[in-house]
Amino acid sequence: MNVQTPVNPDVAKIADLFERTRGRTTRLVAPLTAEDMMLQSMQDASPAKWHLAHTTWFFEEFILRKRLPDYQSPDDRFAVLFNSYYVQAGPRHARDKRGLISRPDLEAVRSYRLHVEDSLRALLEAGRDDTPEIADLVELGCHHEMQHQELLVTDLLHGLSYNPLLPAYLDPATPPKRRPAELQFERFDGGLHSFGFDGGGFHFDCEGPRHQAFVAPFALANRPVTNREWIAFMRDGGYDSAPLWLMDGFTRAQRDDWQHPLYWWQQDGAWWSFTLRGAQPVDLDAPVVHVSYYEADAFARWAGARLPTEHELELAAQDTPITGNFVDDGHLIPLPGAGLWGDVWNWTQSAYAAYPGFKPAEGAIGEYNGKFMVNQFVLRGGSCATPVEQMRPTYRTFFYPHQRWQMLGLRLAKDV
Structure with a gap:
């Protein structure tokens, strides 16, 4: 036309x-x-x-x-x-x-x-x-x-995933291999910084208003947690160790028998996962995906670290080019070597709440974001299923802490 x-x-x-x-x-x-x-x-x-x-x-x-x-x-x-x-x-x-x-x-x-x-x-x-x-x-x-x-x-x-035939949405061919990144932590200075959207271009209402917040010095992992690292957590009894977990999370994990990320199973001694490309062996060097906030928080505690805040991730993202594995690349599965953008959303420890001075728009369209600002946690960075056009340093998505079916992962942070 x-x-x-x-x-x-x-x-x-x-x-x-x-x-x-x-x-x-x-x-x-x-x-x-x-x-x-x-x-x-x-x-x-x-x-x-x-x-x-x-x-x-x-x-x-x-x-x-x-x-x-x-x-x-x-x-x-x-x-x-x-x-x-x-x-x-x-x-x-x-x-x-x-x-x-x-x-x-x-x-x-x-x-x-x-x-x-x-x-x-x-x-x-x-x-x-x-x-x-x-x-x-x-x-x-x-x-x-x-x-x-x-x-x-x-x-x-x-x-x-409920179909025993394990049908593939896309060609089940093995996705491209990438060299895994060695885990490193980058230090960021503390201080009073500005956060939230500022300037021209599109943004959702929940990304503003621009405001200032104090951030203590911190260190942030250069990549998300990998499947290899997650398996080590599993082997060490991480899912059954109550001291690692928030009480709500441990109750949910015990009730629903969480012992591994969503869509995983063991076959002939190896871990497999159901993906949009059908059944695939778990790529040990790829970012772990389909884990809840509760699982991510427990893992971070087990690893001697913590989840970052959304302000920490926004600070790190401000000068980082938006390149990564997004839906536009067509892989629709996380790949090794991930940086700050794409592959998996990163859970933060920040509750999804209004920024100072936030006011929803009048009418039904004002219901888009504001009325969900309770009982959920912010994630940052986009995933292999996110259009890259959506991404900007201030972009916030949010899910309930028990949810796992989205492309949800984590990266570690530390106090310094």
């Missing part, structure tokens, strides 16, 4: 971002069957088909319905089916029953995507007085969809 380029260069940039983002989602689901796209293995996960529809609903709800009085949805009932948690946007279908939405079928969802895409392109090309505001909302919608691209593949992995 030939799409007219908006005259305003800033709007043209957002239009290009929109095309790239929607195209990436299409490529991610290309290997999937309609049956694959219905999988919902737990409440925390959603079917791929629902992700396709929800990211489309976001553009429809917050842009098309608000800016085009004559806009017609293919089906007004989609507003209920594909709303996630936006209470002010209206009623929502039960989160744990998204896998039961067999109708609309996949082709209807794809048609819905095309309908919204065409409507949004026309809106951007119209050259209205409010086009800059519309472009800002489109940019937010693109970054929202990037978050769902990561969720789409990790939710899929969780669903496929």
